[in-house]
Amino acid sequence: MTTGITPAASERHPPQSSNPFEDVPIEIRVSVGRAHPSIQELLAFGPESVLELDRKIDDPVELFIGDRIIARGVLEASDDGPAGQLVVRLTEVIRDGAMS
Known part of the structure; x- marks a missing residue:
């Protein structure tokens, strides 16, 4: 049985x-x-070589799109993903050249 009612275009x-x-x-x-x-x-x-970085373990990481920095954050282990999965918790977001 048809009712003649059709869903709205948005549906x-x-x-x-x-x-x-x-x-x-x-x-x-x-x-x-x-x-x-x-x-x-x-x-x-070679294997087991150590490369010293210019940052400490607790320093913020930087997020880039191309060569443009878009945010800073801290590395954390994911609570939801697989064991050992890294995530970045954003602490600063750069919009129009300014931090927010």
Whole structure:
């Protein structure tokens, strides 16, 4: 039996975003620090080598899209993901060149 009632257009098709780029995935790079080995040290690298970074374990990490820093945060172990999964808890977000 048909009732002659059809769903509203918004029920048949979810509303489309006004910006077609909103759903495009991007890559965010998380930087935990930098190292400055010499070429001689670099050539000597092998398994079990240690590379000293310019940061301490509790220092914030930086999040980048391309070469632009977008946020800072701290590394944590995930409560929801697999054991040992890392997450970044944001502590600062950069908008228009300013921290928020």
